[in-house]
Amino acid sequence: MGSLADEIESYIKKALEQNKDGIVELQRNDLAIKFNCAPSQINYVLSTRFTVERGYLVESRRGGGGFVRIVKLSINEEADLYRLINENIGQMASQAVGEGLIARLVEEGFLTEREGLLMKAVIHRDVIQLELPHRDLIRASILRAMLLTLLRDEFQN
Missing domain, CATH: 3.30.56.130 (Transcriptional regulator CtsR, winged HTH domain)
Structure with missing residues (x-):
């Protein structure tokens, strides 16, 4: 294992x-x-x-x-999902917070495994090569934009 x-x-x-x-x-x-x-x-x-x-x-x-x-904790409706995103991604987001949120959305079926892997790659500290706190500020912006785009109704099955 x-x-x-x-x-x-x-x-x-x-x-x-x-x-x-x-x-x-x-x-x-x-x-x-x-x-x-x-x-x-x-x-x-x-x-x-x-x-x-x-x-x-x-x-x-x-x-x-x-x-x-x-x-x-389960996400029962769209409002829960958007509240979750807003509560977890403030002005700044650490890599751990971002990865945790992505993992949860994959587990809950809101994101595919592939989407989750892509998102984790994009928010990784090795990709956003800036000093803190700028890195966490950019990560939050990127993460929020990706999630809100992927979760829009027209992209859902």
């Missing part, structure tokens, strides 16, 4: 898919035992792969094994 982080992410996503409500509650220590890793590695996966930009809400409680509730 892939890395340990990929395996943990996959396990959590499968658990979410199996629950019709899109909510799963896990014990951090149980996950650490299952994957033979430190709880901090579970925290790393939760904080990098289950973000709001990617469509997840993570509620956590320390102590007693570290209870974690993960909620899959």
Whole structure:
């Protein structure tokens, strides 16, 4: 398979898919035992792969094994989609925020895998060779323009 982080992410996503409500509650220590890793590695996966930009809400409680509730946020209508874009892409957008939003839109079926890969390539720091904060300013502008163009009604199936 892939890395340990990929395996943990996959396990959590499968658990979410199996629950019709899109909510799963896990014990951090149980996950650490299952994957033979430190709880901090579970925290790393939760904080990098289950973000709001990617469509997840993570509620956590320390102590007693570290209870974690993960909620899959869904986009139910066009207004949700445009609000999501406006909330996540302000004046500036980091590469991580941009990639997270793109990944979510691919996962939700609003973008194809190919569109997502193209968009990630265009907003990559190696392509936008400017110093911060200019790079994040340009990235936000490019990302917003690409998403709003791709999501226009005439381009939908």
